[in-house]
Amino acid sequence: MRAQHLVFLFVLSLVACSETAKEPQTPNPTPLATPAAPTDPAPVADASALYRQAVCVGCHGPKLEGGVLGPVLTGLSAHWNREDLARFFADPESFVASVPRIAEQKAKYSMPMPPAAGLSEAERLALADWLLQH
Numbered sequence: 001m002r003a004q005h006l007v008f009l010f011v012l013s014l015v016a017c018s019e020t021a022k023e024p025q026t027p028n029p030t031p032l033a034t035p036a037a038p039t040d041p042a043p044v045a046d047a048s049a050l051y052r053q054a055v056c057v058g059c060h061g062p063k064l065e066g067g068v069l070g071p072v073l074t075g076l077s078a079h080w081n082r083e084d085l086a087r088f089f090a091d092p093e094s095f096v097a098s099v100p101r102i103a104e105q106k107a108k109y110s111m112p113m114p115p116a117a118g119l120s121e122a123e124r125l126a127l128a129d130w131l132l133q134h
């Protein structure tokens, strides 16, 4: 009786083992990639999301098409490089003073472009890169 039990358990364990062996290998859900080293630059948010979050969209439109409060934002690469554009976001007024084209634009709208307070330099550069592609 005892021996029969043991045989039964042995067979059971064999079956159990072969079952687990047949299970498909599930990929490890946690990637093994090491986290970014602390010296890496902070990741910059998606520039189109920044454009919406920084309320640019309210004056320049969801498709950069412009509107009653701000000019069209396509074709900017004809007038801007990324560094100047990033600086412009931080301090539009200084460009109104030094760039006649911007002064003319300002005159067409009821409100001047506000500085993009709260955006880091990396975020302003990312926004500039993104806008210059349109």
Ligand code: HEC
Residues within 6 Å of the ligand: 051, 054, 055, 056, 057, 058, 059, 060, 069, 070, 071, 072, 073, 076, 079, 089, 092, 093, 096, 102, 105, 106, 107, 109, 111, 112, 113, 114, 116, 127, 131
């Ligand atoms: C209150 C409305 C308003 C908001 C908000 C606003 N702008 Fe403007 N923007 C303007 C106006 C008006 C001008 C015309 C120049 C001026 O007034 O400084 C302008 C000019 C510009 C220009 C120059 C266009 C050209 O032809 O060279 C760019 C680029 C620009 N804005 C991008 C942005 C971005 C990016 C944001 C968000 C960080 C933003 N604007 C937020 C109103 C706005």
